[in-house]
Amino acid sequence: MTARADYGQQLEAALAFMQEGDDFLVVSHVQPDGDAISSTSVIGWMLDQLGKSKTLINEGESPSRLSYLRGYDQIVNYRKDKPGQTYTHVIAVDCADFRRIGEVSALFAQDVKLLNIDHHPTNNGFGTVNVILPDAAATVEILYDMIEKSGCAIDEECATAIYTGLLTDTGGFRYSNTSPKVMDVASRMLALGAPGHKLADHLLEKMTMAKLKLLQRSLARLTFTEDQQIGWLYVAKDDMRETGAVSDDMEGIVNYALNIDGVEVGILFKETEDGGVKASLRSAGKADVAAIAQSFGGGGHVRAAGCRMQGSLKEAIEELVEAVRKALNG
Numbered sequence: 001m002t003a004r005a006d007y008g009q010q011l012e013a014a015l016a017f018m019q020e021g022d023d024f025l026v027v028s029h030v031q032p033d034g035d036a037i038s039s040t041s042v043i044g045w046m047l048d049q050l051g052k053s054k055t056l057i058n059e060g061e062s063p064s065r066l067s068y069l070r071g072y073d074q075i076v077n078y079r080k081d082k083p084g085q086t087y088t089h090v091i092a093v094d095c096a097d098f099r100r101i102g103e104v105s106a107l108f109a110q111d112v113k114l115l116n117i118d119h120h121p122t123n124n125g126f127g128t129v130n131v132i133l134p135d136a137a138a139t140v141e142i143l144y145d146m147i148e149k150s151g152c153a154i155d156e157e158c159a160t161a162i163y164t165g166l167l168t169d170t171g172g173f174r175y176s177n178t179s180p181k182v183m184d185v186a187s188r189m190l191a192l193g194a195p196g197h198k199l200a201d202h203l204l205e206k207m208t209m210a211k212l213k214l215l216q217r218s219l220a221r222l223t224f225t226e227d228q229q230i231g232w233l234y235v236a237k238d239d240m241r242e243t244g245a246v247s248d249d250m251e252g253i254v255n256y257a258l259n260i261d262g263v264e265v266g267i268l269f270k271e272t273e274d275g276g277v278k279a280s281l282r283s284a285g286k287a288d289v290a291a292i293a294q295s296f297g298g299g300g301h302v303r304a305a306g307c308r309m310q311g312s313l314k315e316a317i318e319e320l321v322e323a324v325r326k327a328l329n330g
Helices: 007-020 034-049 098-108 141-151 156-168 178-193 198-204 209-218 237-243 289-294 311-330
Strands: 024-028 054-058 087-093 108-118 129-132 229-233 265-271 279-284 304-309
Touching: 007 087, 007 108, 007 129, 007 141, 024 034, 024 279, 034 054, 034 087, 054 098, 054 156, 087 129, 098 108, 108 141, 141 156, 141 178, 156 178, 156 198, 209 229, 209 237, 229 311, 265 311, 279 289, 279 311, 289 304, 289 311, 304 311
Parallel strands: 024 054, 024 087, 087 108, 108 129, 229 265
Antiparallel strands: 265 279, 279 304
């Protein structure tokens, strides 16, 4: 049975999970993006509609540019404020695999029941209950379907969160995952009060001074293979400290490598404090970067994926670029 064929049953099982349990822990993936925090906001809203208690949490800080979302100020930074209890009912949103939950998994009780809601095709169904729809543009698209099935009436705050997740995970409705369904849901959210033009300006156009400085450094290092099918940039550990940038300031920088005519795969490498390298990959369509990332222990989508690598920055660049080269020419 395909994911689409039993999708309705998955939604019903997820709603039953939320209705039957209480005192939920809601977590998204480490270094959360727009869809992850929007999904956290929407789940928090849904649990409030059901009269359930909950704790919203993430391993680290949530991007400040998303502070307008409902419930943002309730999201616990696990590294700064660890809850003094474990949870038997957990909802994970937008986590491509269990590892993406990060250190927060230490709060899971031994007999934990986990609801896994995600749209990444590399998700292996790690939950007790799973709602996985790979052809959804964003996890908030799945949450919209859950709300529709529940019969709850979406208000302006919820509409704004759903619209935010769709806007960010489709690159402003420009990526190939921008389906007729996405545009229909986005239209409905606008009708319910989501401030579309303000969100587009805030999330897609504006940037911090720290991001501008980081972008300047990154673009100065933009490198291509001889056939110009692969382009890459990197961010060194010192760059973050010297520019005052935070992880959220790296959002979108990888696209500067991909958006050059003729480039099939763009990569952004970032040195991590633990001596490893994080790589973000984007594909124009010729290469399945999710498969490439998976071979290095990562995952994601066909056109957008990521992984963590051990060793030096130089070694990581050489190894990953060679893997992408083989994928393009194989």
